[in-house]
Amino acid sequence: MQGVITKEGFNFGFDPFKCSSCEGNCCIGESGYIWCTPKEIDDMSQFLGEKRGEFTLKYTKKVGYKISLCEIESKGNFSCIFFDLDKKACQIYPVRPKQCRTFPFWKHFNENIKEVVKECPGIII
Ligand code: SF4
Ligand code: SF4
Structure with missing residues (x-):
């Protein structure tokens, strides 16, 4: 799928275009x-x-x-x-912490995929 980000070692992908229609689920x-x-x-x-x-x-x-x-x-x-x-x-988007910049590619979610699917509409499995 076009625009989907994948990362080595992760069993899911992420479509960043979903952020524009999401209400910021990863921040609230x-x-x-x-x-x-x-x-x-x-x-x-x-x-x-x-x-x-x-x-x-x-x-x-x-x-x-x-x-x-x-x-x-x-x-x-x-x-x-x-x-x-x-x-x-985010009011500090250009300098947000690494934890925010690396979301949703957190190792924890590889073993807890349901958790991230529930939170982030951009997850592709
Ligand atoms: S939860 Fe996912 S889709 Fe929503 S803003 Fe965060 S990264 Fe983007
Ligand atoms: S600092 Fe991180 S958690 Fe806070 S609003 Fe910005 S992206 Fe969201």
Whole structure:
């Protein structure tokens, strides 16, 4: 199929054109973690024109030794703090963390394909 992305080692493909009609399922829904590295925090704070310390306080939380972006809860649904619910778009798209950039090609989904099919309409099996 034209435009479908495949990756070695993955038993599914991904059609990125589905993102335009999807409401951002990978950024909203059940609560989860959006891990970010110190370098990614630097990039995101620069992108927003904020000091690193302010960015960290406003948008991230510590989970053990790791750092995740915060979520916003509304009526039992969670969304990433950078997801614009009106525009259905990521507000920091060019500098989003690697975890977001590599979705849906996460090793976890090879063994849990039903999970990603339920979440992402772009999955091709
Ligand atoms: S869930 Fe899939 S189709 Fe929807 S925005 Fe995310 S990657 Fe695109
Ligand atoms: S950083 Fe952007 S792409 Fe990643 S979960 Fe948040 S809104 Fe979605």
